Amino acid sequence: MSDTPIIERHIISVLVDNEPGVLARVIGLFSGRGYNIESLTVAETDGQKGLSRISVVTSGTPMVIEQIKAQLARLVPIHSVRDLTENDVAIERELALVKIINRGDDRIESLRIADTFRARTLDSTLNSFVFEVTGNSSKVDAFVDLMRSLGDVEVARTGVSAISRGNRIDLEAK
Amino acid sequence: MATDGQARFSRSAGDMKMPKSALAAGEKRDDADQTAMMPGAELLLKTLEDEGVEVVFGYPGGAVLPIYDALFKNNKIRHILVRHEQAAVHAAEGYARSTGRTGVVLVTSGPGATNAVTGLTDALMDSVPVVCLTGQVPTHLIGNDAFQEADTTGITRACTKHNYLVKDVETLQTTVIEAFHVAASGRPGPVLIDLPKDVLMANVAYRMEPDKAAAQARYMPQTDPDPAAISATVDIMMRAERPIIYGGGGLINSGPRASELLTELVQVTGWPTTLTLMGLGALAADDRHFLGMLGMHGTYEANLAMHGCDTMLNLGARFDDRVTGLLSGFSPNSTKIHCDIDPSSVNKNVQVDLAVIGDATRILEALLAEMKTRKFKPHKPSLDKWWAQIEGWRKRDCLKFNQTGKIIKPQYAIKRLCEMTANHDVYITTEVGQHQMWAAQYFDFHLPNRWMTSGGLGTMGYGLPAALGVQVAHAGSTVIDIAGEASFMMNMQELSTLAQYNLPVKMFIINNEWMGMVRQWQELIHGGRYSESYSASLPDFVKLADTFNMKGLVAQHADDLDQVITEMLETPGPVIADIRVTKDENCFPMIPSGAAHNDMLLGPDDQAEKPVSEEGMVLV
Numbered sequence: 001m002s003d004t005p006i007i008e009r010h011i012i013s014v015l016v017d018n019e020p021g022v023l024a025r026v027i028g029l030f031s032g033r034g035y036n037i038e039s040l041t042v043a044e045t046d047g048q049k050g051l052s053r054i055s056v057v058t059s060g061t062p063m064v065i066e067q068i069k070a071q072l073a074r075l076v077p078i079h080s081v082r083d084l085t086e087n088d089v090a091i092e093r094e095l096a097l098v099k100i101i102n103r104g105d106d107r108i109e110s111l112r113i114a115d116t117f118r119a120r121t122l123d124s125t126l127n128s129f130v131f132e133v134t135g136n137s138s139k140v141d142a143f144v145d146l147m148r149s150l151g152d153v154e155v156a157r158t159g160v161s162a163i164s165r166g167n168r169i170d171l172e173a174k
Numbered sequence: 175m176a177t178d179g180q181a182r183f184s185r186s187a188g189d190m191k192m193p194k195s196a197l198a199a200g201e202k203r204d205d206a207d208q209t210a211m212m213p214g215a216e217l218l219l220k221t222l223e224d225e226g227v228e229v230v231f232g233y234p235g236g237a238v239l240p241i242y243d244a245l246f247k248n249n250k251i252r253h254i255l256v257r258h259e260q261a262a263v264h265a266a267e268g269y270a271r272s273t274g275r276t277g278v279v280l281v282t283s284g285p286g287a288t289n290a291v292t293g294l295t296d297a298l299m300d301s302v303p304v305v306c307l308t309g310q311v312p313t314h315l316i317g318n319d320a321f322q323e324a325d326t327t328g329i330t331r332a333c334t335k336h337n338y339l340v341k342d343v344e345t346l347q348t349t350v351i352e353a354f355h356v357a358a359s360g361r362p363g364p365v366l367i368d369l370p371k372d373v374l375m376a377n378v379a380y381r382m383e384p385d386k387a388a389a390q391a392r393y394m395p396q397t398d399p400d401p402a403a404i405s406a407t408v409d410i411m412m413r414a415e416r417p418i419i420y421g422g423g424g425l426i427n428s429g430p431r432a433s434e435l436l437t438e439l440v441q442v443t444g445w446p447t448t449l450t451l452m453g454l455g456a457l458a459a460d461d462r463h464f465l466g467m468l469g470m471h472g473t474y475e476a477n478l479a480m481h482g483c484d485t486m487l488n489l490g491a492r493f494d495d496r497v498t499g500l501l502s503g504f505s506p507n508s509t510k511i512h513c514d515i516d517p518s519s520v521n522k523n524v525q526v527d528l529a530v531i532g533d534a535t536r537i538l539e540a541l542l543a544e545m546k547t548r549k550f551k552p553h554k555p556s557l558d559k560w561w562a563q564i565e566g567w568r569k570r571d572c573l574k575f576n577q578t579g580k581i582i583k584p585q586y587a588i589k590r591l592c593e594m595t596a597n598h599d600v601y602i603t604t605e606v607g608q609h610q611m612w613a614a615q616y617f618d619f620h621l622p623n624r625w626m627t628s629g630g631l632g633t634m635g636y637g638l639p640a641a642l643g644v645q646v647a648h649a650g651s652t653v654i655d656i657a658g659e660a661s662f663m664m665n666m667q668e669l670s671t672l673a674q675y676n677l678p679v680k681m682f683i684i685n686n687e688w689m690g691m692v693r694q695w696q697e698l699i700h701g702g703r704y705s706e707s708y709s710a711s712l713p714d715f716v717k718l719a720d721t722f723n724m725k726g727l728v729a730q731h732a733d734d735l736d737q738v739i740t741e742m743l744e745t746p747g748p749v750i751a752d753i754r755v756t757k758d759e760n761c762f763p764m765i766p767s768g769a770a771h772n773d774m775l776l777g778p779d780d781q782a783e784k785p786v787s788e789e790g791m792v793l794v
Contacts, residue, residue: 017392020339021327032332063521070518076336076356076393174392 005061009038010085011092011162012069015171017077018044018052025075026054035068036060039094039137039159049173051079057137057160080171084162092162096140101128102151110150117143136160209379214343215240217380218307218369219248221350224384227251227278229269229646231262235282236322237309240374254646254675257667259286261639263293263364264665267302268643271626272601274429276358277643279306284322287368288329292633294364295333299630300452301427303362305353306334312372313341326368335363336393343376351389360395361516362427395515399532404540406528407487407511408548414485415556416563417445420468423452423629424490424515426622428534432456433622435538436489442545443552446564448476450491451614452629459618465564466573469497470765471611474572474774477763479564480505481771488512490534493524494630495793503770513537572763572776573615580731584609584684584755587735588616588656591682594739598652601644603627605637605661608690608761613656635664638681642668645677652680652743659685659752660709666718672748673722680742681750683715686757694760699786715752728752767793 016022023042030037038057045053058068065083073081084090098119100110107127114121114131117139123130133143137160147153164170212220218241222230229252234242245253256262259281266277281290287308297304311320327339336356338349349367357365411417419440425432433456440447440463447457448468457464466473468480477499480486486508491497493512498504501523510526512519513534520529530537577586588609602617603626604610610627619625626644628636641655655662662683672679692707719726725745729738729752742749764775768790775781 021331024328025331028331063525067518067522070520074360074395074516074518174394 007059008062008065008085009057009059010065010083011090011160012056012058012072013082013084013162013170014054014056014072015045015079015173016052016054017079018050019077022052022077023054025077026056026072029071029075030056030058030068033067033071035064039157041159041161046173051173053171055159055161079174082164082170084164084170089164089166090162091165092136092160093134094137094140094158094160095132095134096144096155096157097122098131098133098144098147099128099154100131100147100151101153103127106150110147113143113146113150119143208382210382211377212380213240213244213374214346214369214376214378215244215374217343217346217378218350218374219244219251220380221347222278223250225350225354226275229254230278230280231256231265231269231643231646232280233257233259233262233282233286235284235286235309237283237311237371238280238286238307238369238374240371241280241307241309241369253280254642255671256639256642257670258665259289260292260635261642261665261668261671263290263297263304263306264633264636264639265643265646266304266306267293267297267300267636268603268626268640269647270302270304270643271426271640272623272644273647274623276303276305276354279304281306281308282322283309283311283326284324286322287324287326291329291333292631294330294366296628296631296633296636297364298333298335300628301362301423302364303357304364305357306364306366308366308368309374310339310368310370313370314372316370326366330366333364334366335361337366337368339368339370340373341370343373343378346373346378347381347384348389351384351386352392355390356393359393360397361424361519396517396531397515397533397536399513399530399537399540401540403528403530404537404544407513407530407541408544408550410485410509410511410528411443411487411545412548412550414445415553416483416560417443417485417487417552417557418479418483419443419445419447419487419489420450420480420491421447421453421456421489422450422491424513424534425453425456426490428490428515430622432490432534432538435535435542437461438542439538442542442550444557445487445552446479446561448472448480450494450497450629451627453491454614454625455619455622458620460620465568467614468771469494470499470767471615471761471763472497472765473615474570474763474776475564475567477765477771477774478567482563483508486510488514488526489538490514492516492519493522495523498523499765499773500768500770503772505771570776577732580733582729582732582735582753582755584612584686584753584759585616586732587682587684587729587753587755588612590735591654591656591739592617594736595652595654595743598743599648599650600624600652600654601626601641601648603637603640603644603653603655605655605657605664606632606634607658607661607692608686608694608759609656609658609661609684611691611761612684617656634658634661636661638662638665638679639668639671641679641681642671642677645679646675653678654680654682657681657683658690659683659687659712659715660689663709663712669718669722669724669748669750673724676747678746679748681748682742683750683752684755685712685715685752686755686759687712688757690759691761693758697760698766698781699791715750719748719750722748725749726752728754730754766790
């Protein structure tokens, strides 16, 4: 259809009923229709109403992104869908826990870099640290890459969580 | 023949009903709360009654025994015992599509549920409202690989519109109410409710006046179109010089009123109109504005008009790949308006200029009202010119065939069937393949809900059980399954169901001894290497009919055909008519895969001149 398809990265937030199988429905939709998932986070956000918020980072052509939103919106347990990348309104954050095992100059250098990235030190032994770093995905990527060059590294990342700027509520329950 | 046998079958178990006491044992009423205590299985049946369910197609098994026990005591819901769970779903689809009501299926856990998967997928692809009740092992055994356990909600998540696992009997009533609402509203589809055996046996309060609105509130698709979109539609329509209306299954799903309104729209505009496979019957076939079906085996005039139009009004169709052909060559110079109840259908395959979201009936009402207000008049000179061009294409007479010699041409068989049933109250189902396309091309439909076929999924074996379901809904009507011999063999165990309930379905088998469409593609793109497409070891269909105490007929020659059709129609019970046709006939016109609408094969001569492109070969 289009000559050179433009691939865009979008953060899509979804408010769902926190019921069994709802995550499988969302993931199954992505895998069944061949959409990408770059990251996915989910947790209950309103215990009283039993609502969870899912944040999906996905990529595709504008036509595919529109399809993803329309397909999500027609699932029964989904209350609302919002594309936070539209109009560039999103604040996105990701948290990573990074364990690095090293000694000597590399150990000192890793501590200095952690300081630059405003990472917190959560744990230490004589030859290891566990850092907590928070930021957008590219900051976390940069930090992890630097750590890898300084020792053996293990990473746990939360995936992206996002919310819009301003005084508008992103997602309303039905 | 064998009329005494039919009588014997007709009085068999299926029609026996036990008298029902007003209140079953152990049932207590509490009028103050408007509730009554009963087991989950009985509450289920009561809720089905509340939803207006009269017929259930099913097959028993261990996990659903409590429901079957409750059915034994129930005298409002009729159960039709099929011979395979796939057939139960197709029967429910036939019932649903011929009546506009939701079809109901009842099957057991494990294999009962997995056998239903093909039917559910078929209903999803063709937007048919079906509620499927499956048994499940008791909740404490779920996940233990118990006997006849399957992860039914997991397996069916991708082939249902929505599904439920009921773990708490207190939620059963509202779940069933929501399920029926979800199945029938918006774009209809199959909904499955998985019912663990302990939930079916637990006692629960049945609420005589449940809060239906609350149970349905979670799913509220848009049905009324945006007035601005309607106004914009009329703006585009006023400028149209070479317009076309392209209608689909959404017109049928919306109810018969949509077809009446479409007819009115066609009269007001004078616009040429084409219908998809799923939309046939929405406009009478003899309306002079009707160009026939479009798409891969559509007419020359319909496809060329789609290609050459400047304004396309899509009503309830989804730009399926069988319709569009090569996307980059699809109707390149038109302004496209897409009216659909499902927002996810918009811009999925084809980018459109305007989307109108809503129910087809509401959209057509709003559109006709707006056209009246705006004093819409078609642009006569350009429309006349456009019609002259279309009439030129029509003159090619793309559906002509020569019935010469003794061997029956399949097209001729279906044309005669259509002509000879003109005065009957007729419903047609089909299997999948060449006979299905010939039925779509040569059988004329004048009303909606008269044509049941497996479009999206293309399920061989659909037609016989679907006909069974149609006949259950329309006892006095003529129901014909136009079948191919290979498809027929896929669900012919249902002959036994027809016999048990004496359902007078006419099975009109276009027998060419080949999986004809497979053979046609092998001829077109695989050098005539007919790998495994021959229907070997076919039964003698007359003798097969005889074993079920049915009438069996065979037409060997063109001269026999009318007599066989007459006898088939006059026989009161089910009939298998084996119509022996040309073995190597191909289905034309055809847009080969990977080609655009203006690149059609009209007959065998074109086939030699236009080989299928390499890109086309990888497409299905």
